[in-house]
Amino acid sequence: MIYLDNSATTKPNPAVLKSFEQVTERFFANPSSIHQFGGEAERLLMKARNQAAEMLGVGQNEIIFTSGGTEGNNIAIKGIALEHQNRGKHIITTEIEHPSVYDACSSLKALGFEITYLPVDHNGVISLTDLKNSIRKDTILISIMHVNNETGSIQPIEEIGKIAKEHPKLFFHVDDVQGLGKVPLQLPESGIDLCTFSGHKIHGLKGTGILYVNNRTTLFPLFHGGNQENAIRSGTENLAGAVAMVKALRLIKEREKEELNNLYELQKYLLDEINRLEGVVMNTPLHSAPHIINISVPGIKPEVIIHMLGEKDIYISTKSACSSKQKDESKVLTACGFNKERSISALRISLSYDTSKSEIRQFIHALKIAVNQFKEVME
Numbered sequence: 001m002i003y004l005d006n007s008a009t010t011k012p013n014p015a016v017l018k019s020f021e022q023v024t025e026r027f028f029a030n031p032s033s034i035h036q037f038g039g040e041a042e043r044l045l046m047k048a049r050n051q052a053a054e055m056l057g058v059g060q061n062e063i064i065f066t067s068g069g070t071e072g073n074n075i076a077i078k079g080i081a082l083e084h085q086n087r088g089k090h091i092i093t094t095e096i097e098h099p100s101v102y103d104a105c106s107s108l109k110a111l112g113f114e115i116t117y118l119p120v121d122h123n124g125v126i127s128l129t130d131l132k133n134s135i136r137k138d139t140i141l142i143s144i145m146h147v148n149n150e151t152g153s154i155q156p157i158e159e160i161g162k163i164a165k166e167h168p169k170l171f172f173h174v175d176d177v178q179g180l181g182k183v184p185l186q187l188p189e190s191g192i193d194l195c196t197f198s199g200h201k202i203h204g205l206k207g208t209g210i211l212y213v214n215n216r217t218t219l220f221p222l223f224h225g226g227n228q229e230n231a232i233r234s235g236t237e238n239l240a241g242a243v244a245m246v247k248a249l250r251l252i253k254e255r256e257k258e259e260l261n262n263l264y265e266l267q268k269y270l271l272d273e274i275n276r277l278e279g280v281v282m283n284t285p286l287h288s289a290p291h292i293i294n295i296s297v298p299g300i301k302p303e304v305i306i307h308m309l310g311e312k313d314i315y316i317s318t319k320s321a322c323s324s325k326q327k328d329e330s331k332v333l334t335a336c337g338f339n340k341e342r343s344i345s346a347l348r349i350s351l352s353y354d355t356s357k358s359e360i361r362q363f364i365h366a367l368k369i370a371v372n373q374f375k376e377v378m379e
Contacts, residue, residue, distance in 0.1 A: 002314040002359045006201075007149055007178060007292055007350035013203040019247045020205060023240040031237050032226060045239050048246045055249055057188045058212055064229045065242040068209040069177040070100040072196035073143075075211055075232065076173045077104045079219030080141045080194075081113055087169070088138030089113045092131065095335040096120055098149055101175055102331075105143065118144075123285035124153030124336050131160065135167055142172045146179035150332040150348060152284050152292030154183060161191025171217055177201055181252030182263070183289050193217045197249075199241075203352070204248030208241040255353045263290040263353060266360065270349065273364045279371055283333055283346060291351040294333075296342040300374050305347060308370040314363055317348050 003011065023044065029037040031045045046060075053060040066072045081091065093105050095117045105115045116134045118126045126144070135142075142164055146157050157174055164172035173194040176185055181202045187195060194217060199208030213219065213232065225234030267290045274280055274295055283294040297305060302318045309316060318330075333343035349363070 002363055004349045004351065004355070004359075004363060005315050005317045006352040006355075007348065008317055009200045009206065010203045010352055011354070012200075012205055013248060013251055015251065016204050016244050016248045020240045020244040023243045027239060031239055032228065041239055045237055045242060048239075048242045052210060052246045052249060055246075055253055056210075056212065057186070059215065061230060062212055062214055064211040064213055064232050065237065065245065066196075066209040066211050066233060067207050067238075067241075068200065069098070069175065069196055069198035072198070072209050072211040073098070073100040073173075073175055074104050075219065075222055076194040076196060076213075077101065077141065077143055078108065078222060079232070080171050080173070080217075081108050081111070082220035083218050084140045084171075085111075085113070088136075088140045090116070090136050090139045091141045091143065092116045092118065092134050092139060093143045094118045094120060094126055094145070094155075096124055096148055096150075096153075096332045097143070097145055098175060098177070101143055101145065120153075120335050122337050123287075124148055124151050124332065125155060125285075128156065128159055128163065132163060135163075135170070139167070139170050141170060143175070144173075145175040145177075146185055147176070147183050147289045147292070148332060149178045149292070150330060150346070151294045151336070152178075152288035152290075154179075154287065154289060157185060157192070158190065164191040164193075178292070179289065180249075181256045182260070182291050184256070187212060199245040199248050202248050202252040205241060205244050208238070208245040208248075210245060210249075259353050260290065263351065266351060266355060266357060267291070267293065269357060270351075270360050270364070273360070277364070277368055277371065280367075281342065283336070283338065283342065293349045293351075295347050295349070296333075296338075296345045297347065297371055298341045298345050300345060300371065302345055302347050304374065305367070305370050308373070309363075309366055312366050314366050316363075317350070318346060 027041045029041040031042040049063045050060045052063045118130050171193040174192050175196045177198045180197050193214050195212040197210040200206040221232050223234040228234050281296050329343035330346050
């Protein structure tokens with residue numbers, strides 16, 4: 001099997017699976033229980049939190065364990081909105097956000113919030129001037145992703161953070177689900193108040209994640225109950241999931257440090273080979289994340305090519321897995337200014353550190369055959 005849909009989810013690392021299994025078997029007590037067994041579970045949870053904080057360069061009380069990106073984004077966006085609505089009801093985001101951000105913001109309109117969706121250029125990047133001009137006295141939140149999940153475009157988070165610092169009464173949230181482990185991002189002194197991470201994008205497990213919430217940030221909790229996770233996310237802690245998340249974080253950080261250049265070289269090889277294919281156009285910008293490549297084959301429905309490749313045990317996707325079953329055009333590509341023919345025929349190839357050059361070579365060969373076969377039928 002050649003798996004090139006790593007932006008949808010990654011194959012769990014065996015070491016992560018082992019850590020989850022061991023904790024599930026040995027530390028199954030409720031960390032909130034007051035007996036000794038519960039105390040052991042609580043200490044392990046604290047250890048996992050400390051390790052995550054150390055790797056991210058933040059305080060241990062700034063780490064909130066979640067079930068993944070969607071929950072983290074909703075806690076951040078709705079938590080800020082509900083907590084600070086008396087000061088303002090204006091939120092700034094972009095036209096190319098993941099559905100868990102875009103739709104979370106849209107849902108707040110029913111509660112009287114006003115959302116500004118910043119446009120992007122042909123490369124899928126916002127204008128810092130547009131951002132500055134959009135900030136108002138009643139702006140309480142800026143929510144902008146680091147790496148786009150469809151095209152791999154990278155937003156200027158460092159510069160946005162500097163702008164956010166100039167307005168201390170608003171909060172800055174970053175969705176870094178696709179950037180973690182591939183495009184470095186510094187949290188300390190960055191101007192970032194909240195940042196979302198997901199375990200299953202970094203060879204961890206589905207249902208695991210982290211939300212960074214800095215000390216100056218207050219949120220209205222979406223869950224009420226036992227006041228776990230600093231009263232931001234009540235509910236019995238998923239101890240095994242938290243330990244597995246931290247294990248995955250440690251492993252991906254190590255691979256980022258040692259293998260990032262190799263991933264960029266693999267991406268360059270793939271881009272060069274795709275650019276040689278007749279009838280295939282590139283949608284991913286020149287300066288992008290190393291693991292996401294977006295292409296279009298105008299005139300051919302993407303599901304046709306996906307199924308043809310699937311028959312050869314090669315797996316790619318269209319847009320975000322959260323919206324890929326919708327038959328409409330890509331909202332992201334449309335926002336980048338591409339015409340409908342390209343935005344309805346897009347394909348996403350997403351790599352991991354495990355992807356080999358041999359696999360890319362086989363994929364290119366199969367893609368070329370699939371495109372040629374379809375064109376012969378049409379002729």
